[in-house]
Amino acid sequence: MEHLTNADGLLGYYIGIYIMVFLFGITIGSFLNVCIYRLPVGESLTKKNSHCMTCGAYIKWYDLIPVFSWLFLRGKCRACGSKISGRYILVESLTGLLFATTYLRFDVITDGLIYPAFLCLFIAGLIVIGFEDFDTQEMTLGVLIFITSIAAISRIGSMLLPDVFRGNEITLLDGFIGMFSVSVPFLIFGFVLTPLIYCFIISxxxxxxxxxxxxxxxxxxxxxxxxxxxxxxxxxxxxxxxxGPVYGFGMGDVLLMAAGGLMLGWKAAVVAAFIAILLGAVYALILKLKAKRDDEESVKAFAFGPFLVIGLVLASFFGTTLMDLYIDYLTVPQIPEYYLG
Ligand SMILES: [Zn+2]
Structure with missing residues (x-):
């Protein structure tokens, strides 16, 4: 973010762009809410108007302004006064913040707006997948195809039109390796090892x-x-x-990590997987302790997708840098030649 400290007279311009991106982000977030609720049940995204889940009243346009309407109505339906889920404002503000943070990483003057926009679209898809998987333990294929397409266009576009995709740092080879670096281990682990372990030891x-x-x-x-x-x-x-055996990773997780690696490169994909496994383990431990407290006999299976999504979003910000630091740390310092005399 050096561009901000050296911005001088342009600081206002930068801040203006970031505010615009945030406002655009919360609007997209509002659409993502619709996707999260409608895609898993197979409802059309465009057909019906938004309506209150309790009284069925159609919601007027002025009550559909992302974030602000929810705050103004204090999370209650104007018609019947019943509570509107905090999920709406959560998804909207999260989308706005992640979009703004994504643009913050780039110098929009020299890097242009295109490549960060593709990263934002990718993150938007991740948000839908994360919440869908959390709610239903399933990811819709359409959204997986969407993020894979965004990743493919970004990689191929960056190679063919480097000038348009100026902010890009991931090479085609890097993305190609990334496609397999985590998804293949997941595939082996989820569909070969886990069923074996599960059957014989830890069900x-x-x-x-x-x-x-x-x-x-x-x-x-x-x-x-x-x-x-x-x-x-x-x-x-x-x-x-x-x-029968419950798989540790589903096919959705495998495809998600293939798309993630293609978009962010192998280093970020590996970092994302580490973050996800760490968070997933902590979550499993909490569930286990809770089940023990409530005297339940077993811990229910939970979706791993949300953790992968958190990992991928975080890794999209600093995954490559973190991996480079780690590789530097592993590399044994070379002894300067004059010491060897
Ligand atoms: Zn209502």
Whole structure:
């Protein structure tokens, strides 16, 4: 961000651009909300007008101004007064902030507006995927195709029209390697290793079933307790039979990381995966502790996509720099030749 400290008379111009990008971002965020709610259930994005989820009243245009309307109405429907989810303002302001932060990394005068715009479109797709996966544990294929296309256009465009895509730092080869650097390990881990591990060692249903069997054998229980345990045991056995192995990574995660690597390069993709796995592990631990506190027998599977999205967004800002620092750290300093004499 050196361009801001040396901006002199242009500082106002830069700030103006960033404010515009933020306002544009919250407007896009408003559309992303529609995508997040409608795509998973297969509703059209354009057909119906927005309406209140509780009373069904159509929302007037002046109540649809991103962020500001929600604040003005204090999160309540004008017609019926019922609460409007804070999710709306969260997605809108998040989109605005991420767009502005993306542009902040570039000197819009020398780098131009095009390449940061593609990064913003990519991030917009990530936001939809993250929330979709969080809500439904699924990603819609259309959005995955969208971000893959954005990544492909950015890489090919940067090679063919370097002048238009001036801010770009990722080479085509870098992106190509990035496409496979995380997605292939995920593919192997998710579709080969995890099912094996899950089947034989760590399935929660297996574990719970084993525990109950032990209790039934060893403890002296009255009839009612035995019946209750037997019922739970049957449920676990049923689950083991029905669900089969649960994959650690879904196909959506694999495709997401392929697109992420193509867009951001292999270094950022690897950093993104590390961030995601770290956050996912912390989240799993919290779930486990919570389940223990509430005395539930097993931890439910949760979507990993949101963590990958957080990783990719953070890595899009500093992933490459972080990886370079790490590589420098690993590299053994060379002994200057005159010492070797
Ligand atoms: Zn209402």
């Amino acid at each position: 929660d249903d297996h574990k719970a079933a084993r525990k109950i069997k032990r209790r039934l054998k060893k403890e002296k229980l009255n009839e009612k307790e035995t019946e209750k345990l037997q019922k739970t045991l049957d449920k676990h056995l049923e689950a083991i039979k029905e669900v």
